[in-house]
Amino acid sequence: MTETHITQTGIVKVPTGIEGFDEITGGGLPQGRPALVVGGAGSGKTLFAMEFLVRGALAYNEPGVFVAFEETTEELAQNVASLNFDLKGLDAEGRIIIDHLRIERSEIEETGEYDLEGLFIRIGLAIDSIGAKRVVLDTIEALFSGLSNEMILRSELRRLFRWLKDKGVTAIITAEQGNGKFTRHGLEEYVSDAVIFLDHRIENQLSTRRVRVVKYRGSTHGTNEYPFLIGKNGFEVLPITSLGLKHAASTERISTGVARLDTMLGGHGPYRGSTILISGTAGSGKTSLAAHFASAACQRGEKCIYFAFEESESQIIRNMRSIGIDLEPWSKSGLLRFEALRPAQYGLEMHLARMHQMIREFEPQVMVLDPITDLMAIGSQTDVKAMLVRVIDFLKSRQITAFFTSLTSGGAALEQSEIGVSSLIDTWLLVREVEMNGERTRGLYILKSRGMAHSNQIREFLLTDHGVELIDVYLGANGALMGSARLAQEASLAAEDEARRQAVERRGAALEHKRKLIEAQVAALQAELASEETEFQKAIEYEKHSDRRAQQDRSAIARMRQAEELSLSKKG
Amino acid sequence: MPKTVKKTTTEEFEEALRQTRQENYVLRLYVTGLTPRSSRAIENIRTICEEHLKGRYELEIIDIYQHPNLAQGEQIIAAPTLIKKLPLPLRRLVGDLSNEERVLLGLDLRPKAKTQ
Numbered sequence: 001m002t003e004t005h006i007t008q009t010g011i012v013k014v015p016t017g018i019e020g021f022d023e024i025t026g027g028g029l030p031q032g033r034p035a036l037v038v039g040g041a042g043s044g045k046t047l048f049a050m051e052f053l054v055r056g057a058l059a060y061n062e063p064g065v066f067v068a069f070e071e072t073t074e075e076l077a078q079n080v081a082s083l084n085f086d087l088k089g090l091d092a093e094g095r096i097i098i099d100h101l102r103i104e105r106s107e108i109e110e111t112g113e114y115d116l117e118g119l120f121i122r123i124g125l126a127i128d129s130i131g132a133k134r135v136v137l138d139t140i141e142a143l144f145s146g147l148s149n150e151m152i153l154r155s156e157l158r159r160l161f162r163w164l165k166d167k168g169v170t171a172i173i174t175a176e177q178g179n180g181k182f183t184r185h186g187l188e189e190y191v192s193d194a195v196i197f198l199d200h201r202i203e204n205q206l207s208t209r210r211v212r213v214v215k216y217r218g219s220t221h222g223t224n225e226y227p228f229l230i231g232k233n234g235f236e237v238l239p240i241t242s243l244g245l246k247h248a249a250s251t252e253r254i255s256t257g258v259a260r261l262d263t264m265l266g267g268h269g270p271y272r273g274s275t276i277l278i279s280g281t282a283g284s285g286k287t288s289l290a291a292h293f294a295s296a297a298c299q300r301g302e303k304c305i306y307f308a309f310e311e312s313e314s315q316i317i318r319n320m321r322s323i324g325i326d327l328e329p330w331s332k333s334g335l336l337r338f339e340a341l342r343p344a345q346y347g348l349e350m351h352l353a354r355m356h357q358m359i360r361e362f363e364p365q366v367m368v369l370d371p372i373t374d375l376m377a378i379g380s381q382t383d384v385k386a387m388l389v390r391v392i393d394f395l396k397s398r399q400i401t402a403f404f405t406s407l408t409s410g411g412a413a414l415e416q417s418e419i420g421v422s423s424l425i426d427t428w429l430l431v432r433e434v435e436m437n438g439e440r441t442r443g444l445y446i447l448k449s450r451g452m453a454h455s456n457q458i459r460e461f462l463l464t465d466h467g468v469e470l471i472d473v474y475l476g477a478n479g480a481l482m483g484s485a486r487l488a489q490e491a492s493l494a495a496e497d498e499a500r501r502q503a504v505e506r507r508g509a510a511l512e513h514k515r516k517l518i519e520a521q522v523a524a525l526q527a528e529l530a531s532e533e534t535e536f537q538k539a540i541e542y543e544k545h546s547d548r549r550a551q552q553d554r555s556a557i558a559r560m561r562q563a564e565e566l567s568l569s570k571k572g
Numbered sequence: 573m574p575k576t577v578k579k580t581t582t583e584e585f586e587e588a589l590r591q592t593r594q595e596n597y598v599l600r601l602y603v604t605g606l607t608p609r610s611s612r613a614i615e616n617i618r619t620i621c622e623e624h625l626k627g628r629y630e631l632e633i634i635d636i637y638q639h640p641n642l643a644q645g646e647q648i649i650a651a652p653t654l655i656k657k658l659p660l661p662l663r664r665l666v667g668d669l670s671n672e673e674r675v676l677l678g679l680d681l682r683p684k685a686k687t688q
Contacts, residue, residue, distance in 0.1 A: 099644075101647065101649060102647050103647075103649065104664075107661075107662060107663055107664045108663075108664045108665075108666055109663060109664065109665045109666065109674055109675075109677065109678030110665075110666050110667050110671075110674065111654075111665045111666065111667040111668070111669045111670065111671045111674045111675045111678065112612075112613075112616075112667035112668035112669055112670035112671050112674075113609060113667055113668050113670070114609070114650040114651060114652060114653070114666050114667040114668065115604075115609070115650065115651055116649060116650055116651070117604040117636070117650075117651040118602065118604075118636060118643050118648035118649045118650055118651045118653065119649045119650075121604075121636050121637065121640045121643050121648075122640070122643055122644055122648070122649075124640075125640045125641070125644065143649070146649075147650065147666065
């Protein structure tokens with residue numbers, strides 16, 4: 001039956017039900033075949049195998065048999081009770097059988113040839129009694145400590161795995177990690193369809209659990225190491241390295257919460273799904289800007305998750321209230337979630353894993369990470385960068401806008417982000433402390449902002465009781481003027497303006513005066529002209545009148561002197 | 573003083589050994605059907621019992637194919653397995669019992685005792 005699965009169409013896979021694991025294996029474990037789960041002490045082998053059975057029984061209706069060589073039924077039930085696995089209940093319902101096999105070296109004397117038929121019968125009985133589809137052997141290596149004839153054991157194990165295949169059950173064989181060899185007893189020689197490696201390593205005193213699919217015959221699989229968590233819901237593998245640069249870019253713009261900053265960023269703020277970094281020295285107002293950003297998101301009705309590595313939730317809320325940003329209502333209404341913890345609490349992978357878990361759970365639109373530089377304490381620059389790449393890829397794939405803050409330590413070049421992540425960032429803001437005339441002021445400018453025409457101006461960055469304000473600076477002989485120098489400059493400019501205004505006013509008044517004067521003169525002249533004209537008219541009238549009189553007089557005289565009329569008229 | 577103690581322990585040991593030799597043996601042989609190995613094991617244990625435990629042993633032969641539940645109760649992994657239920661301590665003799673020396677060792681019937 002199992003042979004028919006090995007066809008050109010590929011092998012059939014059985015979902016393990018373990019979160020994330022089925023993703024990295026493209027569907028789970030190979031159906032009807034044994035898979036080897038290898039790991040050191042405490043790496044979670046037994047738990048992995050147990051979850052495989054329990055999920056199988058609960059979610060896929062596949063009964064399972066757990067053959068325990070090391071722990072008793074009672075011990076196992078207790079161990080997994082913390083994960084809410086009710087083994088006793090499942091046992092009573094006939095969905096899972098837990099069979100403890102005791103091998104006591106001191107009781108055993110080998111007297112000749114033998115086989116492991118007893119084991120076969122026992123497993124066979126268990127499988128048949130509940131129609132099991134899944135089998136776990138944990139860990140069969142115990143046989144090597146109980147029986148000394150390796151030759152027989154090896155040939156019997158080969159037969160056992162063959163037999164399991166013939167039974168058509170999907171099996172997990174756990175094995176201890178070996179010294180030099182892959183497993184202590186070389187079991188990988190016999191179980192070679194799928195080999196899964198669980199690792200639990202300590203770096204910088206911090207432990208990280210990782211899982212890797214070493215081998216998966218007949219199937220493609222992720223070959224990377226994936227961190228996993230053992231949480232209250234059992235195993236959780238995070239398939240985070242499988243992300244590519246395939247995210248869609250949004251054209252939607254969102255507000256940073258500071259109107260003036262939005263204006264600087266091409267007039268509308270950053271793109272949704274972009275990554276914003278603000279770097280600056282201690283006390284430069286990074287967190288305040290982050291709070292603006294978070295608050296603006298909540299005002300839009302979006303969910304925001306705030307990872308704080310330096311301050312507790314109540315401390316942030318208190319401090320932000322002092323600059324007029326009240327985050328508490330958002331926190332209470334559930335739109336804003338704080339995750340405040342010290343970076344040293346977990347390893348990098350674990351932080352990453354937790355972020356993934358929370359983001360998946362909370363599904364925010366906006367995320368704040370304050371500050372990323374704190375992660376440097378728990379990993380090398382390369383590691384932290386690699387982690388941030390994963391975070392950013394993950395966020396972008398979900399269209400989550402991210403706001404990171406980065407602390408620049410004194411003396412370091414400001415344009416150099418501590419973790420060298422600048423190439424990953426879409427919008428990079430820099431808050432710079434400017435010391436001038438015995439006063440420290442803050443200047444904000446945009447180092448880069450992908451995909452938009454952004455302002456190249458430096459703005460003075462003020463923390464007021466109603467939040468962050470960005471103000472134009474004045475350019476003087478010594479560069480930009482900020483703070484009280486700016487105020488002084490503003491005052492002197494205002495005085496100049498006033499003086500100019502007054503001068504203009506004075507000139508206006510003088511002009512008016514002059515106009516009035518001239519108008520008066522014009523009126524006088526016009527009056528003079530008019531009187532002269534009247535005079536002249538009168539003269540003309542008089543002239544006409546006297547002329548007429550003279551003629552009348554002359555005619556009267558001529559009539560009297562008839563003779564001289566002609567001569568007089570000629571002369572006249 | 574130590575000398576006498578030692579002597580006494582040796583005597584006690586010899587005494588215990590004699591008693592052991594007198595004790596009744598309860599043996600169970602688990603086999604898997606009638607394979608050559610099973611037959612060999614049955615033959616071997618019968619010979620050894622007749623030779624060393626004549627008249628004071630009880631041997632039961634169980635086919636675990638027919639009684640798989642018994643295999644589970646007795647924690648049988650390998651076959652054939654001879655279980656010495658009595659006298660205590662419990663012992664499991666794994667294999668076809670062809671190595672007589674080991675069988676006697678496992679049954680606390682040392683060859684040394686035999687020669688004495």
